Structure formats: C-alpha cells, structure tokens
Amino acid sequence: MKIGLVTDSTADIPANLVEKLQIEVVPAILVIDGKSYIDGIDISREEFYERMPSFKKPATTAAASSGEFMERYEKLFTAGAEKIFSIHTASQLSGIFNAARLAAESFGERVQLVDSGQLSLGIGFQVLEAAEAIAKGQAFEETSHLLQHIQKRIKLSAALDTLEYLRRSGRVSWAKARMAALLSLKPLIGLAYGKVENLGAVRTTKTANLRLMELLHEAGKIKKLAILHTNAEERARQFLSDFAPSFQKETLVVNVTPVIGTHLGPKGIGFTALQE
Numbered sequence: 001m002k003i004g005l006v007t008d009s010t011a012d013i014p015a016n017l018v019e020k021l022q023i024e025v026v027p028a029i030l031v032i033d034g035k036s037y038i039d040g041i042d043i044s045r046e047e048f049y050e051r052m053p054s055f056k057k058p059a060t061t062a063a064a065s066s067g068e069f070m071e072r073y074e075k076l077f078t079a080g081a082e083k084i085f086s087i088h089t090a091s092q093l094s095g096i097f098n099a100a101r102l103a104a105e106s107f108g109e110r111v112q113l114v115d116s117g118q119l120s121l122g123i124g125f126q127v128l129e130a131a132e133a134i135a136k137g138q139a140f141e142e143t144s145h146l147l148q149h150i151q152k153r154i155k156l157s158a159a160l161d162t163l164e165y166l167r168r169s170g171r172v173s174w175a176k177a178r179m180a181a182l183l184s185l186k187p188l189i190g191l192a193y194g195k196v197e198n199l200g201a202v203r204t205t206k207t208a209n210l211r212l213m214e215l216l217h218e219a220g221k222i223k224k225l226a227i228l229h230t231n232a233e234e235r236a237r238q239f240l241s242d243f244a245p246s247f248q249k250e251t252l253v254v255n256v257t258p259v260i261g262t263h264l265g266p267k268g269i270g271f272t273a274l275q276e
C-alpha cells in the first residue's frame with residue numbers, strides 16, 4: 001500500500017528531508033504589521049527574528065485554509081497514495097489541526113489525522129519516524145500504533161531569553177513578565193500532550209544551559225535529537241558540543257519557525273529528544 005504524509009510548517013523538518021522523503025508540508029501564515037507572509041517562503045527565519053524587536057505590534061499567526069490541505073491530499077491520491085497520515089501541531093495550541101480536520105472530512109477514512117500534541121521537531125520526529133516505517137513497508141495500522149507510542153517518548157524543553165514575547169502574545173501576565181525582566185530571569189518551559197509546562201526560571205544564560213542539559217540527561221537513551229533555537233545558532237551549537245560531541249553529526253540544529261518563535265522571542269534555545 002502506498003501511504004502519503006502531510007504535515008505543516010511548524011514541524012520544522014529540514015527541506016532536504018522533506019524532499020527526500022516526499023513529505024507534503026502546508027505552510028502556516030504570519031501577519032507582521034498588517035501584512036501576511038507565507039511561512040518559509042515570503043520571509044526567512046533570520047530576517048524575522050532580526051526584525052522582531054522593531055515590530056509596531058506583535059506578529060500574529062494563522063493556519064492555512066482547509067482548501068490548501070485538501071489540495072495536498074488530492075495531490076497525493078492522484079499520485080497513487082491509498083491512505084494518508086496528516087500529522088500536525090498540537091490542537092490546543094493552534095487552529096492548524098482544525099483546518100486539516102475540515103479538509104480531511106471529504107476523504108473519509110483514507111486520511112488519518114494525528115494530533116501530535118507537540119510543536120517543532122516534536123511533530124517533526126513523529127513525521128520522520130512514520131516516513132521511515134512506511135519506507136520499510138510497515139502496514140498502515142502498524143504505523144498508526146507506532147505514532148501513538150512515539151508521542152509518549154518525545155521530550156521537548158526550552159530556555160527563553162525573556163518572557164516579554166509570551167506577554168505580548170497574551171500567554172503570560174504583564175506583572176509576571178515585568179518581574180522576570182527586573183530580575184533578569186530566564187524562564188524554562190516544557191511541552192507535553194499540547195500543554196505548556198513551567199519548568200522554573202534561572203538568573204543567567206549559563207545556568208539555563210546547564211538546566212537544559214540536566215533535563216536532556218533525564219531523558220535517558222536518545223534515538224533522535226534536535227537542538228532548537230530562535231536565531232541563536234552559535235549558542236545552540238555550543239550547547240550541543242558541550243552536551244554530547246558524539247551526537248553532532250546526527251543531530252539537527254534548527255532555527256525554529258517564526259510561527260512558534262513569535263511567542264517565544266529571539267535568542268532562546270531548547271531541544272527535542274526522541275527516547276529509545
């Protein structure tokens with residue numbers, strides 16, 4: 001059985017892997033000072049983060065239309081796919097999953113929607129594991145069970161440089177963000193099953209890195225690892241080098257999509273780990 005894969009741009013899968021594995025990626029939308037940009041096409045990640053502090057008002061995000069998802073499904077079916085996995089950002093955090101759901105209704109059981117419960121490579125690793133299973137000839141039902149199991153093995157944590165952008169997006173109160181700024185705190189957060197977890201705060205970037213390393217060590221034996229950053233590549237690569245030099249060839253170092261970064265702000269780092 002030929003099985004197709006669809007995801008969205010918040011999965012942060014590098015372009016070379018998207019092409020190699022023939023994954024259909026539906027881009028989300030960014031709205032900056034009243035102008036709409038297609039994620040990954042109309043504005044680069046580097047340009048977005050560099051411009052971010054000067055935005056007149058916070059950038060906002062929007063899902064692609066259900067019609068865009070429908071076009072991708074039709075494209076895959078026309079190319080010979082019999083079934084499709086459509087794997088997307090946590091439904092609690094974005095309207096992307098709902099747009100895909102509306103599109104999938106026209107195709108019945110031929111399209112199986114998967115709420116990843118995650119963001120960035122937390123989604124991406126689910127897509128990549130599904131792609132590997134499909135390439136090995138694994139049946140649709142087996143791959144479906146695999147995806148359910150993978151979600152339990154994903155760990156995602158991040159150290160932000162500031163709470164200011166979460167405040168601007170309405171995710172935290174002004175008072176909390178102001179207090180964090182006054183104390184120069186670096187907040188740490190985690191994500192599991194679509195829920196953002198408060199992992200505390202530290203005073204310095206160095207301490208934030210050390211705390212992230214502790215969290216990564218706690219993940220145990222790792223099958224796949226990605227170091228995430230919001231326009232802080234040098235810090236991200238240094239973190240990887242300090243944590244596990246032997247991992248460097250296999251590890252993805254990814255500048256997170258602005259669709260996520262607009263809420264997190266620049267200069268942050270984090271990781272996504274898929275446990276063995």
